[in-house]
Amino acid sequence: MKIRSLMLALVAVLALALTACSAASGTEIKSGAQKMQAILTDVKSAVDAKDAAKATTEAEEMHEAWEKFEDAVKAKDKDLYEKIEEPLGAIRAGVKVSPLDQKVLTEQIAKLDGLLAGLVK
Amino acid sequence: MRIKRIARLFLTVLLLTVSLTGLASATPSGDLQEADQIVAQALTQAKQGDLSAAKATYDSFHERWRIIEEGIKAESITAYRTIEEEMATVAFALLQNPVDGSQLSSGLQRLQTANQTFITGGFPADGGQKQQSSGNISGLLTLLEQAKAQAEAHDVAGAAASIEQFRHSWLDVEGIVLTASGQVYGDAERDMVTLSAYLTSKQPDLTKAITLIDQMHNYLAPLVSKTSYNVFDAATIVLREGLEALLVTVALLAFLKKAGHPEKGRWIWGGVGAGLLVSAVLAVAVKFLIGTGAFGSNNFLIMGFSGLFAASMLIWVSYWLHSKSSLVEWQRYIREQSTSALATGRLLSLATLSFLAVFREGTETVLFYVGMASSIAMKDLLLGLALGLGILAVIAVVILKWGIKVPMRPFFLVSSLLVFYLAFKFTGMGVHGLQLAGLLRATVVPYLPTVDFLGLYPNWEGTIPQLLLLMGGLATFVWQHRRDRIAKAALVATQ
Numbered sequence: 086m087k088i089r090s091l092m093l094a095l096v097a098v099l100a101l102a103l104t105a106c107s108a109a110s111g112t113e114i115k116s117g118a119q120k121m122q123a124i125l126t127d128v129k130s131a132v133d134a135k136d137a138a139k140a141t142t143e144a145e146e147m148h149e150a151w152e153k154f155e156d157a158v159k160a161k162d163k164d165l166y167e168k169i170e171e172p173l174g175a176i177r178a179g180v181k182v183s184p185l186d187q188k189v190l191t192e193q194i195a196k197l198d199g200l201l202a203g204l205v206k
Numbered sequence: 207m208r209i210k211r212i213a214r215l216f217l218t219v220l221l222l223t224v225s226l227t228g229l230a231s232a233t234p235s236g237d238l239q240e241a242d243q244i245v246a247q248a249l250t251q252a253k254q255g256d257l258s259a260a261k262a263t264y265d266s267f268h269e270r271w272r273i274i275e276e277g278i279k280a281e282s283i284t285a286y287r288t289i290e291e292e293m294a295t296v297a298f299a300l301l302q303n304p305v306d307g308s309q310l311s312s313g314l315q316r317l318q319t320a321n322q323t324f325i326t327g328g329f330p331a332d333g334g335q336k337q338q339s340s341g342n343i344s345g346l347l348t349l350l351e352q353a354k355a356q357a358e359a360h361d362v363a364g365a366a367a368s369i370e371q372f373r374h375s376w377l378d379v380e381g382i383v384l385t386a387s388g389q390v391y392g393d394a395e396r397d398m399v400t401l402s403a404y405l406t407s408k409q410p411d412l413t414k415a416i417t418l419i420d421q422m423h424n425y426l427a428p429l430v431s432k433t434s435y436n437v438f439d440a441a442t443i444v445l446r447e448g449l450e451a452l453l454v455t456v457a458l459l460a461f462l463k464k465a466g467h468p469e470k471g472r473w474i475w476g477g478v479g480a481g482l483l484v485s486a487v488l489a490v491a492v493k494f495l496i497g498t499g500a501f502g503s504n505n506f507l508i509m510g511f512s513g514l515f516a517a518s519m520l521i522w523v524s525y526w527l528h529s530k531s532s533l534v535e536w537q538r539y540i541r542e543q544s545t546s547a548l549a550t551g552r553l554l555s556l557a558t559l560s561f562l563a564v565f566r567e568g569t570e571t572v573l574f575y576v577g578m579a580s581s582i583a584m585k586d587l588l589l590g591l592a593l594g595l596g597i598l599a600v601i602a603v604v605i606l607k608w609g610i611k612v613p614m615r616p617f618f619l620v621s622s623l624l625v626f627y628l629a630f631k632f633t634g635m636g637v638h639g640l641q642l643a644g645l646l647r648a649t650v651v652p653y654l655p656t657v658d659f660l661g662l663y664p665n666w667e668g669t670i671p672q673l674l675l676l677m678g679g680l681a682t683f684v685w686q687h688r689r690d691r692i693a694k695a696a697l698v699a700t701q
Contacts (some may be wrong), residue, residue: 153367167272174294175301182298182309189301 114161117154118204121147125198128176132190140180140190148177158204165200172197234235234277234327239269242321248385249314257305264296264314278324285320285329292317343379343430346372347423354419357405357412365415373398373506373642381574385439388446392658397422399641403648440575440582440590441597447571448598451478452522454563454628456602457621459526460609464617473553477560477607484561485568489576492569509566510639513632516562520629521556521675525682526620540583566632626679627660633675634661637668 106159124147131140151173159166172193248263271293279286296313299306323329353368376398384391397418404415458474563684578587609617638661646667654664662669 170290171297174290175298178294178298179301181295182325186302189298193301206455 095167113154113157114204117157118164118201120150122201123206124150125194125201128180129191130186131192132159132180132185132194135187136187137183137185140185144177144180148173164202169197169200172200207654219385227260233329234274234281237274237277238241239325241274242318242325244270245314245321249311249318251503252307252311252314255307256431257307257310260310260314261300262309264300268293278550279586281331282324282329283332285324285614288320288329289317289324292320297382298607315686336510343382343426346375347426347430349375350419350426352425354416354423357416357419360412362405362412365412369398369401369405372646373402373644378571380570381443383426383429384446384574385442385578388442390425390429390632391632392656393425394422394661395638395642396656399648400650402641402644403650407649435507436582437449437586437590437593439580440587441594442590442593443571443574443578444591447567447574447598448594449601450631451481451560451563451567452598452602453624454516455560456605456609457527457625458523458560460606460617460621463606463609470553473555473557474560478564479560480557481561481564481568483679485565486572488569489572490571506643507645508639508640509567510636510641510643510645512562512566513639515636516559516566517629517632517636519559519562520625520632523559524622524626524679526627527618528683529686630672630675631659634663634668634672637671638663641665641667 105190124143128140128143130138131143151169155166158169175188175193176197179186179193244263244267248260248267251257251260251263267478271289275286275290279290292313296310296317297312299310302309349368349372353365353372356362356364356368376394380391385392401415401422402409404418455474457476459471462468462474464469575587575591581588609621612620637646641648648663648665648667651666651669652662654662654669656662656664660672662672
C-alpha cells in the first residue's frame with residue numbers, strides 16, 4: 086500500500102514536469118506553424134500563377150521555417166510530424182517538376198494548410 | 207549497506223544505457239542496406255510498368271525508413287536530408303494521376319544512389335551523435351559568430367534566433383564544457399540568459415550583447431581542443447551533480463535517526479532509487495526517441511520546475527527542523543512520537559523530496575555519461591564513476607556518523623541552516639532553469655554578483671524570490687527565538 090502511494094506520487098511529479106515541458110514547446114510550435122502558413126499562401130499564389138521558380142524559392146523558405154520547430158512537433162506528436170512531412174516533401178519536390186502539376190500541388194497545399202491550422206489552434 | 211545498494215543500482219542502469227548506445231550506433235548502414243533492397247525491387251517493378259506494385263513496394267520502404275531514419279540522421283544529417291528529398295520526389299511522382307513511369311523510375315534510381323552513397327560512407331559524418339566530440343563546440347562558436355554578425359548588422363531578431371539555437375544545442379556540449387572547466391560551464395549558463403535578455407527586451411542593447419558574445423567566444427574557444435575524457439572527468443560529473451542530492455538525502459536520514467526511526471530510512475532510499483531510475487529511463491528515452499537537441503529546453507524546464515518544487519519543500523523541512531531546535535518543541539515532539547509512529551503522509555513527503563533532489567539533475571547527469579561513453583575507455587568511465595560515488599559515500603558516512611554524535615539542539619540548528627541554504631540555492635537555480643528554457647524573462651542587473659555556490663545570478667527574477675526567502679527565514683528565526691525564550695521563562699516560573 087505504502088509503495089503504491091509512493092509510486093503514485095512519483096508518477097504525479099513526473100507528469101507535472103512533462104506537462105510543463107509540453108506547455109513551453111506549445112508556443113514555439115504555434116508561432117512556427119503560423120509562419121509556415123504565411124509562406125504557404127505565397128507558394129499557392131506562385132503555383133496558381135505557374136511561376137515555378139518563385140514556387141521553388143518559397144517552398145525552400147517554408148522548409149527552413151519547418152526545420153526550426155520540427156523537433157518540437159516530433160517530440161509532441163510523432164504521427165502528426167510524419168503527416169506534415171508528407172505534403173511538405175511532396176510540395177518541395179513537386180515545384181521542381183516541369184511542367185507544374187497544379188492539381189496535385191493544390192491538393193498537397195490544402196492538405197498541409199489543414200494540418201498547420203491544427204497546430205495554430 | 208544502503209549506499210552500496212544505490213551504487214549497484216546506478217551502475218546497472220548506467221551499464222544498460224551504455225550498452226544500448228553501443229547497440230544503436232552499430233546499425234545505420236546495415237539497416238539502410240537492407241531497406242535499399244526494397245527500393246531496388248520497386249525500381250524493377252516501375253521499369254516493368256507495374257506501377258501499382260511499385261507503389262506498394264515503395265510504401266513498405268517508406269514505413270521501414272521511419273523506423274531507421276534516426277540512426278542515419280545521427281550519423282549524417284546531409285545523408286538524411288538528401289535521402290528525404292529523393293523520397294519526396296518519388297512520393298510526388300506517385301501522387302500524380304496518371305503516374306509517369308519514367309519519372310517514377312528516375313526518382314527511385316536517384317533514391318537508390320543516395321542510399322548507396324550513405325552505405326559506402328560517401329556522406330560527411332555531420333550527424334547528432336558525432337556532435338558529442340569537440341566539433342560541436344566549434345558549432346557553438348559558429349553560432350556565436352553568426353549572432354555577433356547579425357547584432358552588428360542590427361538584425362536583432364536574427365541574433366536572438368541564433369542564441370536560441372545556441373541554447374538548444376547546449377545540452378549536446380555541456381558535458382564536454384563541464385568536465386573541462388566548471389567555471390566556464392557556470393559562466394556560459396549565466397551568460398546565455400543575460401544575452402537573451404539583452405536581445406529580447408523591449409529596448410535591445412546590442413552593444414552589451416556584442417561584448418558578451420565576445421566574452422563567451424573567448425572562454426569557450428580554448429575548449430575546442432578537448433576531444434576525450436579521462437577518469438577524473440567521469441568522477442567530476444557524479445561528484446558535482448550528486449553532492450546537493452546527497453546533502454538533502456543525508457539531512458533527511460540523519461533526522462530520521464535522531465527522531466528514533468532509523469528503519470524508516472528505506473522511504474528516503476526509495477525516493478533516491480526512484481529518482482535514479484526515472485532519470486535513467488527518461489535520459490535513455492531522450493537519447494533514442496526524442497534527440498538531445500529537441501530535449502534541450504525541456505531539460506532546463508525539468509531542472510527549473512523540480513528545483514522550485516524541491517526548494518518549497520526544503521523551506522518547509524528547514525522550518526520544521528529549526529522549530530525542533532527549540533528545547534520545548536523537541537520535548538513535546540518526543541512525547542508525541544513515543545505514542546505514535548511517523549505518519550505515512552510525512553514519510554511520503556520525505557520520499558518525494560529525496561526523489562526530487564535526485565531527479566532535478568539526474569536526467570542531465572545520465573545524459574552526460576551517455577554522451578561521454580563514445581569518447582572514453584569503458585574502464586576509465588566505470589573507474590571514474592566508482593571514484594566519484596566512493597567519495598560521495600565517504601562524505602555521507604562521515605556526516606551520518608558525526609550527526610548522531612552531535613547534541614540535539616546544535617544538530618537541528620545546523621541541519622536546518624544547511625537545508626535552508628539548499629532551498630535558497632534551488633530557488634535561484636530553479637528560476638535560472640526556467641530562464642534558460644525561455645519560459646521566464648531575465649531583467650539584467652549588472653551590479654548584482656554571480657555566485658554559483660548560492661545559485662545567485664545577476665537578474666531580478668531570481669534574486670527577488672531569494673531575498674524574500676532570506677527575509678522570511680530571518681523573521682522566522684527571530685520569532686521562534688523569542689517564543690522559545692518566553693516558553694523557557696514560563697517553564698522556570700512554574701518550577
